[in-house]
Amino acid sequence: MNETSRIYIAGGDTLIGTALRERLRAGGYTNLVGEPPDEPDLTCPWQVEDFFSAERPEYVFVAAGPTGGIHANQSYPAQLMRDNLLTTVHVIHNAYRYDVAKLLYLASSCSYPRLAPQPMRVESLMTGPLEPTNEAYAMAKLAGVVLCQAYRRQYEASFITAIPTNTFGPHDDFRAEDSHVIPGLLRRIHEARCRGQAEVRIWGSGRPRREFLYSRDLADACLYVMRNYDADEPINLGGGPELSIAEVANAIVNVVGYRGRLSFDTSRPDGMPLKCLDSQPLMKLGWSPSTDFHTALAETYDWFLRHIASQENRNARKAV
Numbered sequence: 539m540n541e542t543s544r545i546y547i548a549g550g551d552t553l554i555g556t557a558l559r560e561r562l563r564a565g566g567y568t569n570l571v572g573e574p575p576d577e578p579d580l581t582c583p584w585q586v587e588d589f590f591s592a593e594r595p596e597y598v599f600v601a602a603g604p605t606g607g608i609h610a611n612q613s614y615p616a617q618l619m620r621d622n623l624l625t626t627v628h629v630i631h632n633a634y635r636y637d638v639a640k641l642l643y644l645a646s647s648c649s650y651p652r653l654a655p656q657p658m659r660v661e662s663l664m665t666g667p668l669e670p671t672n673e674a675y676a677m678a679k680l681a682g683v684v685l686c687q688a689y690r691r692q693y694e695a696s697f698i699t700a701i702p703t704n705t706f707g708p709h710d711d712f713r714a715e716d717s718h719v720i721p722g723l724l725r726r727i728h729e730a731r732c733r734g735q736a737e738v739r740i741w742g743s744g745r746p747r748r749e750f751l752y753s754r755d756l757a758d759a760c761l762y763v764m765r766n767y768d769a770d771e772p773i774n775l776g777g778g779p780e781l782s783i784a785e786v787a788n789a790i791v792n793v794v795g796y797r798g799r800l801s802f803d804t805s806r807p808d809g810m811p812l813k814c815l816d817s818q819p820l821m822k823l824g825w826s827p828s829t830d831f832h833t834a835l836a837e838t839y840d841w842f843l844r845h846i847a848s849q850e851n852r853n854a855r856k857a858v
């Protein structure tokens with residue numbers, strides 16, 4: 539892949555897709571096709587085929603498909619599974635039909651078995667039951683992994699899979715209920731500070747542990763892997779810090795400057811008790827993240843303040 543290559547990022551307006559577009563442009567890869575708002579509806583087969591037939595991308599990053607946190611996965615499992623399966627099949631099949639030189643499919647760390655040995659290695663995939671809170675979505679992402687391997691085997695397609703750890707950053711989904719833990723808590727703790735709320739309820743026990751990676755580092759890893767990796771086996775994209783949810787919440791309290799107290803709502807689910815990736819293969823390939831967690835958290839909160847909170851305040855003033 540070089541600076542003149544035609545590159546398509548499926549899901550260009552997602553957390554990872556936006557970070558990828560920024561990273562590619564910063565690296566001189568400016569021949570991007572299908573950027574929002576010109577991206578087709580990836581759940582519609584003929585829109586996807588018309589797009590690939592017209593634009594003929596040479597390299598494709600698949601960062602598309604609806605996502606959500608633990609509450610969203612419990613609320614909309616059918617929609618999450620259906621739209622991810624449709625998106626994945628349509629993009630991967632048309633990438634094959636229209637001779638894409640290389641495709642990188644982004645799976646999800648929730649596709650590992652609930653009790654996989656930690657840190658999780660790709661050999662553990664499909665060796666045990668999935669986490670019930672996100673089984674439907676996880677199965678859809680797992681199907682994408684196997685589909686890429688099948689296209690490699692049957693058609694010798696250069697389609698690879700990367701499995702990112704929990705990712706956060708600017709352009710994240712900050713909805714209070716359906717987002718992932720970091721954007722969800724940033725919003726809720728920010729609002730508690732603005733409203734002078736004495737307490738914020740953290741979902742679950744606070745004991746689950748997660749590994750986190752900044753979206754800008756993940757985008758850099760995706761570019762590195764696209765240029766340096768080509769094998770049947772998926773590759774984990776991690777290398778970030780492993781923290782308990784309670785530690786994450788306290789870090790967010792410090793970034794937001796909240797003075798109230800935190801309590802734990804154990805009526806809400808914990809999800810996987812521990813979810814950390816073995817990213818040794820990625821490190822051996824020569825990549826590691828460059829942004830420390832607190833800097834990443836502060837930059838994410840700053841983006842939220844400038845793009846979400848300020849807009850919602852303007853809307854609220856207009857509504858009065």
Ligand code: GFB
Pocket residue numbers: 605606607608609611646647648649671672675703704705715716717718719720722723726739740741742746748783806807808809810
């Ligand atoms: O990020 P999260 O929603 O999903 O939740 P997973 C992580 C942990 O944070 C859970 C707790 O134990 C939650 O109970 N938590 C505490 C909160 N407060 C909050 C809050 O305000 N919002 C949220 N969302 N969580 C996801 C999958 O699992 O992992 C996705 O659901 C995806 O599909 C992602 O695969 C990578 O980390 O448990």
